[in-house]
Amino acid sequence: MTTAATVPVVGRPTGTSGVRRPPRIPAWASWLSTVAIFAFWWLGTATGLVDSRALPGPDKVVEAAWELTEKGILGEAVLVSLGRVLAGVVIGLLVGVVLGLLSGYFLVGEAAVDKPVQMLRAIPFNALTPLFIIAFGVGETMKVLLISVGVLVPIYLNTFAGVRGVDRKLVEVGTVYRVPKFLIATRILFLGALPSVFTGLRFSLAVAWIALVTAETVNASAGIGFVLTQAQRFVRTDQVVLCIAIYAFLGLFTDWIVRCLERHFLRWRGSYQGN
Numbered sequence: 001m002t003t004a005a006t007v008p009v010v011g012r013p014t015g016t017s018g019v020r021r022p023p024r025i026p027a028w029a030s031w032l033s034t035v036a037i038f039a040f041w042w043l044g045t046a047t048g049l050v051d052s053r054a055l056p057g058p059d060k061v062v063e064a065a066w067e068l069t070e071k072g073i074l075g076e077a078v079l080v081s082l083g084r085v086l087a088g089v090v091i092g093l094l095v096g097v098v099l100g101l102l103s104g105y106f107l108v109g110e111a112a113v114d115k116p117v118q119m120l121r122a123i124p125f126n127a128l129t130p131l132f133i134i135a136f137g138v139g140e141t142m143k144v145l146l147i148s149v150g151v152l153v154p155i156y157l158n159t160f161a162g163v164r165g166v167d168r169k170l171v172e173v174g175t176v177y178r179v180p181k182f183l184i185a186t187r188i189l190f191l192g193a194l195p196s197v198f199t200g201l202r203f204s205l206a207v208a209w210i211a212l213v214t215a216e217t218v219n220a221s222a223g224i225g226f227v228l229t230q231a232q233r234f235v236r237t238d239q240v241v242l243c244i245a246i247y248a249f250l251g252l253f254t255d256w257i258v259r260c261l262e263r264h265f266l267r268w269r270g271s272y273q274g275n
């Protein structure tokens with residue numbers, strides 16, 4: 001005899017939480033749109049709908065990549081540019097987080113820090129480049145610091161917003177129990193603002209690659225920007241498109257790294273993951 005406990009109920013949500021989970025989308029499916037773009041690109045150049053002199057086809061870009069790889073230029077350029085971006089991101093991240101915590105936690109910090117950073121946000125990289133050349137020369141220091149300034153502003157803004165978004169009752173509890181202000185800033189405010197910090201870091205990486213293009217046009221003897229400048233000088237459109245594609249994929253790669261770190265460090269966050 002079947003009891004009521006063993007009779008399945010049609011339409012009842014499944015899962016331990018009583019909510020039906022959406023089916024997982026395979027990782028490869030996220031690349032379909034990118035593959036479609038490359039397919040249209042290849043069809044456009046192969047059929048003559050797109051002028052190959054203005055936009056060479058993917059086959060020509062691959063040939064240019066192979067040519068530069070054989071000469072030992074491409075691998076060195078990618079490593080040099082990655083090193084510059086990594087150094088600039090580390091400096092900008094540390095400074096931006098510290099300033100965001102100070103400005104978000106202390107009203108005095110906000111009064112001292114916020115307006116200068118807001119003014120810095122409005123200054124384009126091209127305007128800062130001559131000043132940085134005069135102050136730091138045309139070497140690696142200028143390039144790294146220019147990238148770090150571009151990274152600093154989004155990190156600061158998102159850290160500040162994240163700190164101000166923390167429930168004030170948590171800070172009040174820490175104050176009542178006489179928790180040191182340093183621990184309140186690092187264990188309560190910083191952890192509470194961490195999702196916003198990761199959002200700012202993802203945006204900052206895109207800004208870092210943009211700043212790198214500007215930095216590597218100044219007295220650079222290596223790097224993707226150097227290859228791009230040389231290709232423009234000798235009218236090698238295939239190499240120009242190659243450098244643009246490399247910037248795009250490096251940006252995608254660094255964003256993927258941040259997303260992996262975000263999933264690891266924010267496992268405690270029960271946020272909406274899509275449907």
